[in-house]
Amino acid sequence: MADQSEQQQSKKDENNNEIEPAEKKSRRRFIIIAVVILLVLIAGLFYWHSTYSEDTDDAQVDGDLYQVSSRITGQVIKVYVEDNQKVEAGAPIADIDPKDYQVALEQAQATLASSQAAYLQADVNVPITNVSSRTDISTSGSAVLSAQAAIAQAQKQAQAASARVDQAKANAVKSRLDVERYTPLVQKDVISKQQYDAAVATDAGNTAAVLDAQATLLAQQAAVSQADEKLAQARSTASQSRSNGPQLVRVQQALANSQLARVKEAQAQVDQATLNLSYAHITAPVTGIVSKKNVVVGANLSIGQDLLTIVPLTNLWVTANFKETQLDKMKSGQNVTIKVDALGGRKFSGKVTQIGGATGSKLSLFPPENATGNYVKVVQRIPVRIDFTNLQQEDGDYALRPGFSVTPEVAVK
Template identity: 25%
Template sequence: MSTQSSEKSAENPETSTSQGNDATPPRRHRRRRRVGRSLIRFVLMLLVPAVALMAGGYYYMHGGRYITTENAYVKSNIVAISADVSGRVVWVGVDDNQPVKAGQALFHLDPDPFQVKVAQYTAEMDNERTEIESLRADFQEAITLAEEERERVRFLQRQFERQKLLKARGMAREEQYDEAEHELRLAMQKVRTTEQHANRVLARLGGDATVPPEAHPRYQRAMAVRDEAVMELDDTVVRAPAAGIISNMKLQVGEYVEEGEAIFSLIENEEVWVEANLKETQLTHVTEGQVATLVVDAYPDQKWQARVDKIAPATGAEFSLLPPQNATGNWVKVVQRVPVQLAIEPHSEAPPLRAGMTVTVSIDTERERELPPFAQKLYDQVVSSASQLAQGMGLGDSGLGKWLNAYAVNGGNGNATRAN
């Protein structure tokens, strides 16, 4: 048997050699697979924790930069439309939800009572003008009469002096002297009376008889009353104070409206802003002028750019009808919210924004938190090692490899996000 086997082997030496060569490759493949699996395990054991550590560090440094809230709403000026005078409605020119322009007539009140007042006060103004002209004429007459009486006093004074001289010489009777003295006293008294009358007339003229009637206080007062009546007549036509949309319109012809009573609303559409109610803990690094991104729930595919315009000086609770009384015994700490006003940048192709719409706001504070020195050093070492490992694995051109390389080149200053 052994002899036969040897003979067969000798006869077929090529067959034996080929079987030995065929058994070698599987062992090599198995060895390579074991080495590859070990290398993958080693790489994953290093790379996965490194990536997790880098992701955690990146989130810590950049996580506090953006302040986001869904407690934000579109705001606009809402004007309560009312009449400045009381009256009955005779014409209504707008409907509910109708856009209007500034100055457009909204409704009319009955003008007849106000036209009667205008006519009445116009007549009173003309009457004041006539009376002032009459006072001016009376004053001129009083001045002329006073001058005539003074001239008569001078004449009687000369007669009295002659009678006094004749009496001293014994050439005049006592009766003539007394009569001359009496006439002089009466004339002087009449001069005083006439001057007092002229002064009273002058006082009624405002102290200046040369002033025209239009400048007299009495005439100006009457004219002011007339002008007020004209303004009330003009107020019977109620106009839109600004451009906007009519809302809550229920006014009908024939209704009686009171002065100052809110009848319906006008929502202005020229100026729209967003009011975000941020938690007080979110305001640490929020300042005026910072950029924000807005997403309106009604238009989830649209984005608006805005900026922080104003920050309220107090929390919303301070303006409520019943402010919280924290001095009581039962006190629970509640995070307060502060209204922040955001000015929307012009957007020509944007859909219309309506007051009350819900908005998601994201404010870029441009602030990045810093790791402690030891953590930053460890973080930089991990990123550098991961970058070298990625380069060794041929992943340098991948997104992860570019990010790691950019971070390592920038020295861990957080600018790795700029790498493409």
Template identity: 30%
Template sequence: MADADPQLHPETRAEAEPIVVARKRRWLRPALMFGVPLIVLAIAGWLWATSGRTVSTDNAYVQQDKVSVSAEVAGRIVEVSVTENQEVAAGDLLFRIDPEPYRIAVADADAAIAGAQVQLGTQRASYQGTGADIAAARDQISAAQQDYDRQAELMQRGFTTRARLQQSEHALEQARAALANANADAAEARAALATGAAVPGQNPAIAAARVKREKALLDLARTEVRAPVAGTIAQSDRLQRGQMMMAGLPAVTVVADGRSWVEANFKETDLDHMRVGQKAEIGFDAYPELKLKGHVASIGAGTGSEFSVLPAQNANGNWVKVTQRVPVRIAIDGKSPRPMIAGLTADVTVDIR
């Protein structure tokens, strides 16, 4: 070749270069004519073969179970044991409410039990005393009956007066009334000692006092508010020593560990072939190189606008059709090597084949 042989005369080399260029152009034209269409056809075939196999959305966010913890009793906060973003285990102390009022309530319940026990003893003694009253009333009836019989016999013989007979008859009636009163007092005392069907074998007053004590002990135990699940503390700025805490008012949030999923809001036009169990790939804006595998766990029962605070009112003259979004829960398969943070933006691609 002229280019490869440096010993060729310059004039000879100049004559050979146009021939080489012509040969290259002769092969380049067919390559362009046939190669470019083949490449275009290959790309088009690949797009046609792969189109409709997946649906994707970047309107997706990491979700985690968030447990809102509140106090079950009211009181002043005297101790705070956690800080923002602190890891806690289930059962760890979060904060403590002043227990003194509830200790006093327990002491008051103990006193109520003692009072009910004393009252029960008094009722038993009273019931035992009614037996003596009944016996005395019967003796009075017996004596009054004998006196009446004697006066009636003397009246028949004419040795007594009618006034004396009436006096003995009145005494007999009083003795009988005293016996009836004694029996009534005994029945009342017996009823006071009776037990109801709800708490058989227990005096109702003592049972009520014991229930009051159990309630006081439960309230005392609830002054210590503990983590219901393991997780990370959030919104702990609402916990301040000296602050009054109302029962049922959210005080702190625990973001539960190991319960992460992705909520992807797909267009309604993407749901035709989507089914529960289909494989999915998840990417994260926070971790560009991280790709996790997942699957469709469930498809929402309504669009996002349907469950909004102010749902759209389409029955008016200003209606404009807007493609709705349906929340789809994507379960994450396996454990992520990077921490999952609630609210992270994600990209989800679902294989709908």
């Protein structure tokens, strides 16, 4: 029985020894397969990552730092902000004493009112001058016609006076002949003394009539000359009216235009004074954090003097310096996942906007000169701009700051 038991035990030990190597082989095979699968997955992940995406740890958040400066001179009378204070766009920062600029504005407004009144007067005179010149032209034309009619009338009257002179001379000649015939007859008492005296009186009257007719003729001839002078004067006046009338209108129009230019100049001075007055109240151009504040109450500011810097919280982007070997498949519009180190690896979404025009070393203050015998090829880096696509929703707590280190991953396929 003991021998049989030993034989059975020996058979069991042999069976166990046969089972143990099989289990060990199976376990070893499983481990090998698992390691191979893991290596394949790692290789596949590396291949996928290197083929379908590109990343770099040489990247940071960028933003426009706004230097708030004074646009006018003056003394600060109030400051509203402190360092590291968050301000909204349009929030007050400081006030400059506005009294001088208020006075300048009132003076400019007074000058504008005076210029507008002068322009109104000059502009009203334009149609008045136009009507007046037309009236002068019409009146001078009528004067010419009247002078011409007066000459014609004077000439007719002179002709009538000349005819009366001829008639008076004829009567005088007849009466003189009558006296000459009556003289011997009265001496011989053929005719009465009374008839002779009547003939002598008639002759004297006719002689006087000749003189009167000649004087009237001279007067009528003088009237003709005077009418000629008036016609010449009327024609000269009419010519001047036709020539000077439009010129006077243009002169008045030019004066109105000059006054209008002065109105515009005065309006520009009012606008400038209004702007200067508004510059006395300095406000934040964007929403951000106040930094480098160096303005205090009582300080006398000059134009362009820096007051503080505002670090923006919304208008941000990422500048990533990728190696030149990573840019083969990179282009604008590709989606980017941005991991921020300072926020515990918090991720943001973005897209490639621009690929830089030159390498960082080429844009440095002292670019490298490779025309030497000991040249060593170095992989260069190109700055790539990445814009956030949904910053307001992903950064609702305004946690991002310019200068944060990030790791962007660009999906190149």
